Amino acid sequence: xxxxxxxxxxxxxxxxxxxxxxxxxxxxxxxxxxxxxxxxxxxxxxxxxxxxxxxxxxxxxxxxxxxxxxxxxxxxxxxxxxxxxxxxxxxxxxxxxxxxxxxxxxxxxxxxxxxxxxxxxxxxxxxxxxxxxxxxxxxxxxxxxxxxxxxxxxxxxxxxxxxxxxxxxxxxxxxxxxxxxxxxxxxxxxxxxxxxxxxxxxxxxxxxxxxxxxxxxxxxxxxxxxxxxxxxxxxxxxxxxxxxxxxxxxxxxxxxxxxxxxxxxxxxxxxxxxxxxxxxxxxxxxxxxxxxxxxxxxxxxxxxxxxxxxxxx
Amino acid sequence: xxxxxxxxxxxxxxxxxxxxxxxxxxxxxxxxxxxxxxxxxxxxxxxxxxxxxxxxxxxxxxxxxxxxxxxxxxxxxxxxxxxxxxxxxxxxxxxxxxxxxxxxxxxxxxxxxxxxxxxxxxxxxxxxxxxxxxxxxxxxxxxxxxxxxxxxxxxxxxxxxxxxxxxxxxxxxxxxxxxxxxxxxxxxxxxxxxxxxxxxxxxxxxxxxxxxxxxxxxxxxxxxxxxxxxxxxxxxxxxxxxxxxxxxxxxxxxxxxxxxxxxxxxxxxxxxxxxxxxxxxxxxxxxxxxxxxxxx
Numbered sequence: 276x277x278x279x280x281x282x283x284x285x286x287x288x289x290x291x292x293x294x295x296x297x298x299x300x301x302x303x304x305x306x307x308x309x310x311x312x313x314x315x316x317x318x319x320x321x322x323x324x325x326x327x328x329x330x331x332x333x334x335x336x337x338x339x340x341x342x343x344x345x346x347x348x349x350x351x352x353x354x355x356x357x358x359x360x361x362x363x364x365x366x367x368x369x370x371x372x373x374x375x376x377x378x379x380x381x382x383x384x385x386x387x388x389x390x391x392x393x394x395x396x397x398x399x400x401x402x403x404x405x406x407x408x409x410x411x412x413x414x415x416x417x418x419x420x421x422x423x424x425x426x427x428x429x430x431x432x433x434x435x436x437x438x439x440x441x442x443x444x445x446x447x448x449x450x451x452x453x454x455x456x457x458x459x460x461x462x463x464x465x466x467x468x469x470x471x472x473x474x475x476x477x478x479x480x481x482x483x484x485x486x487x488x489x490x491x492x493x494x495x496x497x498x499x500x501x502x503x504x505x506x507x508x509x510x511x512x513x514x515x516x517x518x519x520x521x522x523x524x525x526x527x528x529x530x531x532x533x534x535x536x537x538x539x540x541x542x543x544x545x546x547x548x549x550x551x552x553x554x555x556x557x558x559x560x561x562x563x564x565x566x567x568x569x570x571x572x573x574x575x576x577x578x579x580x581x582x583x584x585x586x587x588x
Numbered sequence: 589x590x591x592x593x594x595x596x597x598x599x600x601x602x603x604x605x606x607x608x609x610x611x612x613x614x615x616x617x618x619x620x621x622x623x624x625x626x627x628x629x630x631x632x633x634x635x636x637x638x639x640x641x642x643x644x645x646x647x648x649x650x651x652x653x654x655x656x657x658x659x660x661x662x663x664x665x666x667x668x669x670x671x672x673x674x675x676x677x678x679x680x681x682x683x684x685x686x687x688x689x690x691x692x693x694x695x696x697x698x699x700x701x702x703x704x705x706x707x708x709x710x711x712x713x714x715x716x717x718x719x720x721x722x723x724x725x726x727x728x729x730x731x732x733x734x735x736x737x738x739x740x741x742x743x744x745x746x747x748x749x750x751x752x753x754x755x756x757x758x759x760x761x762x763x764x765x766x767x768x769x770x771x772x773x774x775x776x777x778x779x780x781x782x783x784x785x786x787x788x789x790x791x792x793x794x795x796x797x798x799x800x801x802x803x804x805x806x807x808x809x810x811x812x813x814x815x816x817x818x819x820x821x822x823x824x825x826x827x828x829x830x831x832x833x834x835x836x837x838x839x840x841x842x843x844x845x846x847x848x849x850x851x852x853x854x855x856x857x858x859x860x861x862x863x864x865x866x867x868x869x870x871x872x873x874x875x876x877x878x879x880x881x882x883x884x
Contacts, residue, residue, distance in 0.1 A: 331685055393869050399684045400623045404819070405868055408861030411816075415858040517812070521692060528689060560700040567693030572678050575686045 603841020628815020
């Protein structure tokens with residue numbers, strides 16, 4: 276069996292084992308760890324777009340919102356009739372949740388395709404703005420759909436998300452991104468990032484690569500949104516605004532754009548940071564922003580970048 | 589018909605403010621080719637400078653109001669130049685994305701520092717200028733609205749004169765056309781860029797005060813939405829093009845006001861982004877911009 280697949284299976288087994296033992300763990304620790312897991316999924320999926328493919332997307336929170344709303348709609352509105360009167364038992368609930376997550380992810384991926392097709396013709400800061408614009412439009416739409424709670428948001432989702440679900444999905448996201456990028460096909464992502472004109476000149480369909488990256492990233496953002504909704508049990512449109520997208524972007528930049536291990540480390544660090552900084556919570560965002568500026572001035576290649584590896588100059 | 593004219597007037601006064609902010613974006617883009625995300629927060633600082641200075645002058649007088657506006661413009665011009673010097677100049681020549689990320693960082697820094705210093709709760713903006721309601725035929729016009737349009741008009745004419753009639757304006761246009769060639773003929777690019785930031789930030793401060801007068805509640809995050817929309821206005825008119833920014837701002841303000849008055853009023857915030865996406869897809873160079881082919 277190839278090594279990445281073994282690692283994936285090991286990670287799945289470990290997360291299910293920890294999940295089974297979660298009743299004995301400290302609830303605070305568990306809560307923080309689950310937040311970290313969701314951040315990892317978001318950061319790793321955005322890394323495929325921003326890091327590996329070199330397209331600057333600022334609308335990741337929008338896809339997360341699509342996933343969160345759609346999967347909640349499945350469990351809230353379809354769930355009761357699908358599970359029947361007895362509640363469906365653990366297996367039925369698990370299947371329902373998996374279906375809901377897949378549905379949320381698929382809808383986010385469709386949104387990604389819809390947004391990606393026209394906007395990926397643009398480059399650099401224009402693309403950043405268009406994705407930002409789409410993210411805001413998605414938020415305004417959810418704010419106006421009364422069936423999905425309007426500005427008040429949705430509440431009362433069943434608490435399906437467990438440690439195992441989050442880290443299982445995180446392992447799956449890391450595995451998918453790693454396999455995609457390290458395959459022969461996936462070298463095209465890096466080529467698109469490193470020199471788009473040269474990549475086109477040797478016959479790569481760079482637009483196609485960008486869209487594949489965008490849709491895959493959106494899918495996992497949608498899954499993360501679904502997990503988030505069934506973890507926090509309440510969502511509202513304001514929770515998926517521009518600031519949330521920026522947070523994810525910061526993780527990717529801090530981790531060194533395109534380094535999966537670095538990005539995971541940054542996701543962990545930045546999610547734990549507010550917990551550590553709780554006594555000085557009001558300075559947290561100031562520190563965040565200063566970090567961003569100082570990083571760009573002193574270490575534009577990211578905090579966890581170990582020098583030249585592979586094709587990166 | 590009366591309602592149409594009334595909405596048109598509301599739209600124009602909102603659009604004039606967007607135009608003032610958009611000018612700053614477009615000028616910076618002209619000389620440096622990047623989006624200064626922090627511009628919207630300079631706008632916010634301008635409004636707060638007006639708030640604090642406004643407490644020191646007698647309320648509701650024309651002279652006092654103009655003095656406050658001039659003061660806020662100077663403060664923001666200094667702030668804009670400081671931001672350029674500290675955050676952007678060291679990155680001259682770095683990849684666009686790095687500069688963009690830095691700009692987002694500066695923007696967040698100003699927002700959250702603002703929340704810490706000014707507090708997050710919205711405040712009521714003082715009445716700086718004398719207020720009256722005038723009736724022109726069936727129309728009811730507040731003097732603030734007329735003032736907004738008048739001040740914006742004066743500032744835009746002044747800007748036009750600076751850019752086209754002075755030495756530094758000529759240098760600005762030269763840098764925007766070709767920075768290297770400008771340096772060859774003896775233009776000091778750093779001075780020009782610094783001046784551009786100062787000028788743009790001063791206009792943003794004026795915009796901030798005018799905005800706060802018409803929507804009289806200010807908070808540290810107030811700049812985000814008007815800033816984004818003003819940027820859309822800059823792109824709509826053709827980024828880097830000064831008359832384009834003014835036209836784009838007026839158009840966007842008018843469209844937004846009409847949508848706000850229609851049955852789709854809750855989608856008001858989305859309309860600007862829809863326009864942005866349409867214009868980038870159909871005519872990326874903007875209404876007045878010129879399309880430049882990319883050289884390999």
